[in-house]
Amino acid sequence: MGETGCGKSTLGHSIPRLLPEPPAKVTSGKIVFQGTDLLKIPKWRMPGVRGTGIGMIFQEPINSLNPAYRVGDQIAESVRIRKLRERGIMPALKPDVKGFDYSKRELPKASEVVTGPFIPPNVTQTLKTRGPPMTKEIHQEVLDFLRLVRINDPERIVNLFPHELSGGMRQRIMIAMALSGKPALLIADEPTSALDVTIQAQVLTLMKELMEEVRTSIMFISHDLGVIAEMADDVGVMYAGHMVEFGPVAEIFESPRHPYTKALLRSIPNRYKDEGVLPSLSGSVPNLSKLPVGCTFNPRCPLARDVCRVKPGPPFALLPPGPAGGMHRTACFFPDEVPSMP
Amino acid sequence: MGRSRSDLVVFIAKRLAQLVPVLLGVIVITFFFTHIAVSNPCAIWSGPKASPSTIAACVKNNHFNDSLPVQFYYYLAGLVSGNWGTDPLFHSPVLSVLLTDFPATLELVLAATFLMVFIGIPLGVVAAASNGRIADHLVRIFYLSGWATPTYIAGVVLAIGLGPLLGVSGGDFSTTSSPVPAITHMSVLDAIIALNPGATVDAIVHLILPAVALAFINMGIATRMTRTSMLEILPLEFVKTARMKGLGEFWVLYKHALRNALITTTTVLGVTAGTMVSGTVVIESVFVWPGLGRYAYEAITEYDFAGTIGVVIFFAIVVVAANLIADILYGVLDPRVEWR
Numbered sequence: 001m002g003e004t005g006c007g008k009s010t011l012g013h014s015i016p017r018l019l020p021e022p023p024a025k026v027t028s029g030k031i032v033f034q035g036t037d038l039l040k041i042p043k044w045r046m047p048g049v050r051g052t053g054i055g056m057i058f059q060e061p062i063n064s065l066n067p068a069y070r071v072g073d074q075i076a077e078s079v080r081i082r083k084l085r086e087r088g089i090m091p092a093l094k095p096d097v098k099g100f101d102y103s104k105r106e107l108p109k110a111s112e113v114v115t116g117p118f119i120p121p122n123v124t125q126t127l128k129t130r131g132p133p134m135t136k137e138i139h140q141e142v143l144d145f146l147r148l149v150r151i152n153d154p155e156r157i158v159n160l161f162p163h164e165l166s167g168g169m170r171q172r173i174m175i176a177m178a179l180s181g182k183p184a185l186l187i188a189d190e191p192t193s194a195l196d197v198t199i200q201a202q203v204l205t206l207m208k209e210l211m212e213e214v215r216t217s218i219m220f221i222s223h224d225l226g227v228i229a230e231m232a233d234d235v236g237v238m239y240a241g242h243m244v245e246f247g248p249v250a251e252i253f254e255s256p257r258h259p260y261t262k263a264l265l266r267s268i269p270n271r272y273k274d275e276g277v278l279p280s281l282s283g284s285v286p287n288l289s290k291l292p293v294g295c296t297f298n299p300r301c302p303l304a305r306d307v308c309r310v311k312p313g314p315p316f317a318l319l320p321p322g323p324a325g326g327m328h329r330t331a332c333f334f335p336d337e338v339p340s341m342p
Numbered sequence: 343m344g345r346s347r348s349d350l351v352v353f354i355a356k357r358l359a360q361l362v363p364v365l366l367g368v369i370v371i372t373f374f375f376t377h378i379a380v381s382n383p384c385a386i387w388s389g390p391k392a393s394p395s396t397i398a399a400c401v402k403n404n405h406f407n408d409s410l411p412v413q414f415y416y417y418l419a420g421l422v423s424g425n426w427g428t429d430p431l432f433h434s435p436v437l438s439v440l441l442t443d444f445p446a447t448l449e450l451v452l453a454a455t456f457l458m459v460f461i462g463i464p465l466g467v468v469a470a471a472s473n474g475r476i477a478d479h480l481v482r483i484f485y486l487s488g489w490a491t492p493t494y495i496a497g498v499v500l501a502i503g504l505g506p507l508l509g510v511s512g513g514d515f516s517t518t519s520s521p522v523p524a525i526t527h528m529s530v531l532d533a534i535i536a537l538n539p540g541a542t543v544d545a546i547v548h549l550i551l552p553a554v555a556l557a558f559i560n561m562g563i564a565t566r567m568t569r570t571s572m573l574e575i576l577p578l579e580f581v582k583t584a585r586m587k588g589l590g591e592f593w594v595l596y597k598h599a600l601r602n603a604l605i606t607t608t609t610v611l612g613v614t615a616g617t618m619v620s621g622t623v624v625i626e627s628v629f630v631w632p633g634l635g636r637y638a639y640e641a642i643t644e645y646d647f648a649g650t651i652g653v654v655i656f657f658a659i660v661v662v663a664a665n666l667i668a669d670i671l672y673g674v675l676d677p678r679v680e681w682r
Contacts, residue, residue, distance in 0.1 A: 044590075047589060051587045051588025055586060063579040063580060065580055067602065067676070067678065068677065081587055085588075174583070177587070178586070
């Protein structure tokens with residue numbers, strides 16, 4: 001979570017390397033997905049990771065479906081890609097069985113990050129399985145996935161064009177399309193922000209239910225603290241392009257250990273009490289091309305001291321485990337002072 | 343109004359009905375222009391050594407002594423009854439000449455359209471995909487040089503520069519040498535119907551240069567329009583959706599982005615039909631192509647009024663038809679459009 005312009009979407013888009021690469025550039029770090037450093041894979045191989053490896057739902061359902069094709073065909077395309085990969089006909093990223101369990105407070109060491117474990121396209125297999133087309137099977141799966149996102153009359157919906165559907169319906173179809181690739185990771189980039197409130201609630205309930213059903217890891221990007229509290233197991237808080245705090249949802253909301261998180265949470269209105277003007281943080285988000293020296297939050301931070309204003313900024317340090325367990329990290333020099341912050 | 347088949351039929355019928363006033367306007371303009379510019383061409387038609395009686399007979403036959411509206415009435419009456427006049431030199435009926443020449447021009451125009459669609463549009467996609475990089479600049483140089491070159495220069499340069507390489511040098515650009523029966527009057531099609539592979543290759547070789555010359559100028563428009571609309575489409579989210587399905591870049595560009603970009607390009611291609619048809623007048627004369635364009639040139643230089651008006655009528659029909667096809671395709675490509 002984080003406010004507008006703090007780099008949430010950029011982070012989400014950079015994982016499947018979706019940013020247009022002449023302007024965008026990853027200057028440092030690793031993007032490790034199923035044991036593979038995606039930055040070490042040549043760009044033309046990235047499609048093998050997308051769809052079946054990483055799926056994505058976008059913010060604007062109005063623009064995220066192709067206006068020229070029927071929604072059924074658009075979902076079918078995604079199902080077909082998965083089927084071809086399952087049969088070894090299309091190249092795909094080989095899922096690494098071992099993987100890394102991040103909940104055990106472990107990060108992969110550099111030597112463990114392998115590159116390019118691809119299943120190459122199998123030519124003999126392609127020639128053998130050319131027989132009958134899988135269209136009927138695929139059509140059946142398309143209907144199944146539409147039912148999965150609680151669309152009651154999928155036989156009618158598959159023949160419609162995106163412009164004939166409402167925003168909520170389009171977002172359901174987007175979710176069905178992303179899920180139909182059966183991705184290991186689903187990145188949902190503010191999937192409800194462009195919808196109106198009642199539809200938002202429906203889509204959120206749907207996603208919450210689906211999380212239990214489809215067993216896919218979801219990275220949910222949002223600026224809505226209520227939504228995050230409802231949806232997440234672990235929360236990462238972003239400020240000015242940096243991850244400033246990461247931890248289990250209960251710890252982040254109950255005992256935040258970064259001044260920014262604390263200030264953010266204080267701005268949630270209490271619905272039973274009229275407290276007058278809501279507390280707000282003085283100053284504004286820094287220009288991302290002219291970040292302050294040291295900790296990026298120092299100009300607005302009530303705890304800021306001289307150490308905060310010199311390079312390098314605070315490390316993204318691990319805190320001793322709290323009552324909820326799991327990994328709690330914060331990029332602050334004085335995490336212990338945050339609970340008593342003015 | 344909607345998108346059903348009956349809507350399409352009504353739409354086409356309406357557009358064809360609009361053809362009537364268009365043709366009438368075209369006929370009025372060309373008729374009065376030609377007849378006012380040269381009020382009595384009989385002396386020219388009959389040649390320098392003609393006797394006064396021959397000229398007098400010619401004037402009488404063509405009603406040149408009557409007032410212009412009366413002459414127009416005679417012409418229009420003939421036009422409706424299928425008598426489009428005769429050519430002053432050989433006295434062959436204009437309509438039948440037009441009908442035999444038209445397929446050759448259609449073949450040339452279709453070949454040029456083929457080049458525009460299958461070379462011009464992919465070049466636009468390449469340029470948009472490599473926006474600002476070297477491939478984009480190379481494509482821009484290509485289409486700007488096409489745009490900046492007058493048709494007649496492109497024609498002459500190709501004829502002199504590449505003609506000998508293809509073995510079609512000198513005045514031998516016409517396909518009259520092909521010994522196949524003329525069924526459709528389209529050289530390539532006739533050769534294919536006759537199942538004559540040698541003649542087919544020969545016909546295609548003869549077709550390439552005039553088609554390239556004709557397509558060269560309009561190719562710039564197709565490429566540029568495709569590039570511009572692709573640049574508008576590529577940042578949209580459904581392109582990212584297509585990428586996130588795991589599709590390769592080729593399918594993302596050509597199946598998802600180009601399909602939407604084509605909506606604009608199609609409309610513009612319909613508009614270029616006029617440029618294309620007028621280009622045939624020059625190209626067919628340079629390459630001695632036996633079509634309407636060359637006929638138009640000859641008719642104008644010989645003061646052949648009936649032939650000139652006839653050609654203009656055919657050209658008007660081609661332009662209207664091209665725009666109608668573009669409008670229909672527009673509706674086919676964009677499911678949000680209703681035919682009305």
